[in-house]
Amino acid sequence: MIPQEIIRRKRDGDELDAAEISSFIAALAAGQLSEGQIGAFAMAVWFKGMSRAEIVALTLAMADSGDRLQWADIDRPIADKHSTGGVGDNVSLMLAPIAAACGLAVPMISGRGLGHTGGTLDKLESIPGYMITPDADLFRKVVKEAGCAIIGQTGTLAPADGRLYAVRDVTATVDSIPLITASILSKKLAAGLETLVLDVKVGNGAFMADRGQAEILARSLVEVANGAGVKTSALITDMNQPLADSAGNAVEMRNCLDFLAGRKADTRLEIVVLAFAAEMLVKSGIAASSDEAERMARQALSSGKAAEVFARMVSMLGGPADLIENPDRHLARAPVAKPVPAARSGWLAACDARGIGVSVIDLGGGRRHPADWIDHRVGFSELLPLGTRVNAGEPIALVHAADEAGAERAAAALAAHYRITEDKPELTPVIAGLI
Template sequence: MAALPQEIIRRKRDGDALSAEEIESFVAGIAAGSAKEGGLGDGQLAAFAMAVFLNGMTSEETVALTRAMTASGRQLDWKGFALAGPVLDKHSTGGVGDKVSLILAPILAACDAYVPMISGRGLGHTGGTLDKLESIPGYNATPDIATFQRVVAEVGCAIIGQTADLAPADRRLYAVRDVTATVESIPLITASILSKKLAAGLDGLVMDVKVGNGAFASSMQMADDLAESIVSVATGAGLPTTALITDMNQPLGRSAGNALEVLECVEMLAGEGGDGRLREVTLALAAEMLLLGGLAGDDGAARKKAEAALTSGRAAACFDAMVVALGGPADFMARAKDLLPKAPVVRAVQAKAAGVVSACDTRAVGLAVIALGGGRRRVEDRIDPAVGIDDILPLGQVVTAADPIAVVHAADEAGAEAAAEILQKAFEIGQTDNDRFPIVRQRITAKDL
């Protein structure tokens, strides 16, 4: 007889280790739908998530949760597609301005890999890849599985959101975690990420674990723990995985906000330069994926191959083909500035004083985007894709009191004013340039565990 869900919650609340059977029973209740549909209510999911957040899970519990959520839906099989290269993916734990996926997936597709990227919406103060893509007119971010696999096979990459078929238990739990202050839990993050990746039928996975004041992992210890948890659980489940720990003590790139971030990616793919930190972390992750998939013999060769895909325009062509295949406009790359939604109010935020941009409260920048309407406070909230922050100055930038530190894109004057106040407090202007961390801070493989 299956244990009552309230008893499972009670045992985890009291710090007990749950059995695989108890976890499977609870996950089955999540996948069954709401209480009205015969499953568990959002209140029970929230209580379970908080109990795990406060008391953690053993490695065995995390493996059991991952496997149960993977098994809650369909698992993809690529054998019938006769793919000419490996099936690879990357996942980030999330950060402010983290738009890497939109550049990375087409780079890998241009290097003969196949990338079935299943991404999430914004979580907490961080943006979501799915929300960014939905700012593209016509883009279908939730196609059926047959369409998803066809696009991956034909184009080389497809970035979509979770469908009802893949890890449906995680889809429900993910939404509840976002609005119940239970995001920063290593077992829940691990199981959420890997349940989708295992369901996608991958040959290899590279994790981008963010660390810093704009990441869920604010300390290197937490980032290490999370990276090791993901690499250990994934490897144990038969999925070769490497993790890079990358810096998130400032926004990644110059923009934060859905349409603004898409435009920044289009410009980098089109060869218009762009932010050096964004380019560096993208190419570092691409090199790891090429190594993991056996598409390059060493790091130097992998890096050159990824750079060539980006600078030659082949990655841009793959991105354009993906957009068209998923319902977007055929001329999107050429007309992105015209096609992406624009906010009616655009306001520069001046520096508080002359000096050097010496520190940034990156989490506050993310919260400013949410306050503008570019993120969610509640599960049911609708996002305004046009709002956000652009032209964000990097740390180390010298400014005068008349220089803008960022530009706010808002739906109205009140929103612009509120965001400007947040940003004025978020950026510290000093008289000396502080030491900064490298963008890639650590690499973790199964051999390191």
């Protein structure tokens, strides 16, 4: 296999066969390709696309580049959820323990921030001691005893995707439907799932800003996953504003703990979390209907059972046992917290969600290069949702920064990302469709 020949053929629009794709991915996993070759391949795919057969071959090759997990000793349905990425999207942190509290086993393989979007692993690393790459035995033990475990890719689980994922982040090749499909599903196939629910984001804060493109991606994911034997569906959800009222790492972890304690009821975030919990429970056969499944999820929250599952998972993976009770003892706060005043009176009508994600990176809460250090303390909290009436000078958010200069820059940037109008806006629903 000559890598540059495969890159050339894809660059020229040729269809690669399964053997060519398999050999290229095997070389990638073995460390035999340079970052330049990986980036060139990704860019060729971005420009020329892939056929469905090529996407299936790429997905299977990446899934087979390492170990495949088996769960024969667990008598619960094995299920998971994955998001294509957004701003303030911390759904997985609450959804996994809710689903586990309702009877599912959730071995969730998550990723880091990609482009302007936040990463579940980066948020979890704001918890002191939390191990995002435990060995296989501990991973299995946590899933079996706690019901869920949210971890990152180990060196033996879809290792080809891990390297390709990092290069895509810094080569402007994130928003490629074939690469997104293969990246997401290779990890899920390797995790040994029986059912999967996908959150395909659409809007100015998503990789798919166009509804039509989001539906194409959702169908690609669902068709490839179902074809590989994993019962899969996808919800298309709105990402024209941050989903949670926080964007960052430690600030989103605090948001998660508040949610599990019942302090985020009647929010867009709650709508999405409960919808995905219901879809997972119905798809896995735990509940007979969406209404029954939503009642089960609400009961898991109100009873405190979901919070108990989350606490057990955190403790078993090396985090503090009292995180739920004493978050301030463990989650670091930025030294500067500054309100962001509304530029004028009126209604919050629109925002640049992608710009808000970029502002978190500018604060130090994300990466420009794969090896960049992240300041988990920084970000935004208390973000007001669109459709809120504000007065000039009233806070629309709180910025958390490492210093005064950074706080000033971020506050000015955030204010500029919002459009305030005299008339009350008509807002799009947070759940736009089911595939």
